[in-house]
Amino acid sequence: MSLGVKNVEIEPAVRDLRNRTLARLPGDVSRLVYLASSRDLNTGRYSHDGIAFHFSENVASKAMAACHEEIFDRLVYCSLEELIEELQSYISSTAERPGDVLQSWKRLGSYRVTIPSECDEMAAEIFLSNVKIALAILQARQESAFQDGQFA
């Protein structure tokens, strides 16, 4: 897996981030949520104490932005089926009830803040549309499973 990072300066930081932090997270949606939540919404800068300690705050922020874009692109271009699996994996990894997470994501549109600042508008539109459909499918599956449980 190659990031294709143009800037040689951030490559070691990207490797570090990928191997130490992102590899531990279950799936790309979890990684996307993690990276988006590490971003200051006022400045758009990312923070990671470990990477910043080894490299610099600026390099850490750039490395995180690069990983964020890479993961986002993967999710934009993955099939709807894969996206549903990724979402399911993320929801299972949280301590919350799946139904509550789905409701919250649908109602609040929490996934909107996971979009990287450097992505183009069309990619963002595709992502939002696909997540919306994926959430609807997951909710339909959950309702169906709930009804099956009630009648069993």
Place this chain on the structure above:
Amino acid sequence: MSQLLPYLGVASLLLVVSALWARQLFLTRKSRIELIVSQKREPTSGSSASHRDHGERIFDLGDWDFVSRNAPSEIQEMFLRERAILAISWLRRTRARISLVMRAHVAAVGQIDDLHLATELKLALSYLVVLTLCDLLIVWIWLRGPVRTRKMVGRTLRTVAWLRGAFEQLMARVSAEI
């Protein structure tokens, strides 16, 4: 009425010749055309996925196969609605981008000494064809949905790819002249 016949004949002949010319143009270039039209975007990280084409993603039939097999009818309708919105948005952007490049080309073409009239005419014709195709596709998608228009979109993508290639060649000539 009979006085108009010669004019109608000439107009029809011109139309047929233009259509044949355009067809020949696209068919000869077809083998060399890459279906993927790279985006204008220049990301800071330069990720590999960013060079893929949004049009291909939007009109991917794999998703529709999955949704039609695994989702209830209301979600299938939602999927088709969402894809139609995306498809129309993508076509509008493609149209706007091509128009922008054409305007830039028209502005720059005055600086070329050895202007190839045939190339310019081909370019102008292709430009009009692409704009018309984009407009027709927008209406078609709006009426029939994105799944049934997949073949037409494939042709449009190839035309757009050729047009962009031709623009790039001409723009390179312009830069060399300057």
